[in-house]
Amino acid sequence: MTSDAASVAPLGIAFVVLHTSPVDEPGTKDAGGMNVVVRAQAEVLARAGHRVELVTRRQRPDEPAVVELAPNLRLHSLTAGPARTIEKGEHEALIDEFRDALAALLRDVPVDVIHGEHWFSGIAALPVARELGVPLVQSFHSIAADASLPLSAGERAESPGRLEGEARLARESDALVVISDAERETAIERLGAAPERIFVVPPGVDQTVFYPADAVVAAPGAGRDRPRLIVGGRLHPLKSIDLAIDAVAKLPEASRPDLVVVGAPPPDSLDYERSLHDAVARHGLDERVRFTGPLSRAGFAGEMRESDLLLMPSHSETFGLVVLEAAACGLPAIAYRSGGLAESVRHNETGLLVDTREPADWAAAIARVLGDAGLYERLATTALAHARAMSWDASAGQLLEVYRELVNGAARG
Structure with a gap:
């Protein structure tokens, strides 16, 4: 394949999310904005013709190994630890088991790039990416604060290996994708990440779901007893x-x-x-x-x-x-x-x-x-x-540019 063809060919992309499923509703379990971002970007990339594999941990005994969510978009649930919802911090003990299952999956379902979401996923995916010779993109979604820092500086490390795990991923991932300039600065200052390997990809919003009630802004509390x-x-x-x-x-x-x-x-x-x-x-x-x-x-x-x-x-x-x-x-x-x-x-x-x-x-x-x-x-x-002015199409497009740069660089290398 020529380099020009490679720059436009569909990619195989694995989003790896160990501790929470991208299809979980935000506000439940440990699901939040990360779940929304991953699924929205994955859906746009799949509609554009890329083959997208969402990989998570099985949380129910009856959960199927693979579900086709849409054309080009599949959800894989890997067995690692008990098939139930567990506390977030307990997932660190499952990283090695999840890594082995991930490696087995991606040997059978080859991809061009792996994207780790949160540090659990990145630490599991890093050796798999190296074994398979594909780039690893890492997103943290939050970066732990040392106990000496005030809580407003970030989340506490919910398990012992988080601080070192995030620092390792900042050093060894092929690229870091962050959601804001603030997260970029935190990755540099707290983790020592190289600025040239950090890419800011802002989120979007699904305006078919989130839209105003009326065309004209009403006064607070209009039509109700109180605001x-x-x-x-x-x-x-x-x-x-x-x-x-x-x-x-x-x-x-x-x-x-x-x-x-x-x-x-x-x-x-x-x-x-x-x-x-x-x-x-x-x-x-x-x-x-x-x-x-x-x-x-x-x-x-x-x-x-x-x-x-x-x-x-x-x-x-x-x-x-x-x-x-x-x-x-x-x-x-x-x-x-x-x-x-x-x-x-x-x-x-x-x-x-x-x-x-x-x-x-x-x-x-x-x-x-x-x-x-x-x-x-x-x-x-x-x-x-x-x-x-914010769309998931634009967000996924910027993310795809990061993937293309890494995949084409790996091909040249």
Whole structure:
């Protein structure tokens, strides 16, 4: 095959996601924005004619080994450890078993590039990529913070090998794909990654699912008794949904908005979920706060269309995909100024960034947006325009450019 033909030929691509399935609904188990990004990019690449293999760990005894999700798109569930959902940190002990199963699969189903998602997957995939002579692309989706750093700097290492595992992948992967400039800087500063091997690929948003309720931005609370706030994601301490509840409690009772909490706890956060319900009861907010549990993407979008404002109080996010999805529904956001949230929310343009974690400061920001119709309309309109410029086609296209560069380089080499 000539180099010109190689540059346009369909690729075989393996997305490897050990600890969570790309088809799991975000807000359930350990599923979140990573699951959305992987599946959306994979679907676009498959529609473009590339052969895409999604590879994960079997979580149910009756889970089939392979499922065809769409033309050119298959999901492989490998046996590694118990066939049930386990706590995230327990997956480190399964890396070697998963690696062996992955190697056996990819010997039978050859691919041109392997993309590891999260460090568990990358450490399993690295020796397989070297054995097969194909490039390894690595995405972290979050980068662990050493215990000496404040939580806002990143997630804690949920298992012993994470800090060294991420550093090794930063050194040895053929390329790192990150979702924001903030994640790029973290990879350089915390992991010593070479800047020339890092590629920023922004996410997109599915605007057939996430779209506004009306063509014209309405005032907050229009058509309802009171405005409504929404917060969504795994019910996990990193997401700091407790801060959203405490902030609502600080608002005057007469003008207090409703709060909708969308999501479910992963296996290691059941105590945190109970603490959220306890906080609601302690503040006397039973009539103001509603927990929906996990929802489908369409269900989540529907809840957003019934809301006025997104809260994003996470200690740290590499981007904050929910912000973009809310914007596509016409919602401005209030977020903590940390990591990628400072990019997904444009301060005073598509929402507000709060510099502290004091509930009173969050309550003041909420009151400011909901109490000023002109400000609300400006933020909502700009957020919607920003989201409409972000597509999964563009995101997958940029990712494909990274793959092409590595595959063609390997062919030349």
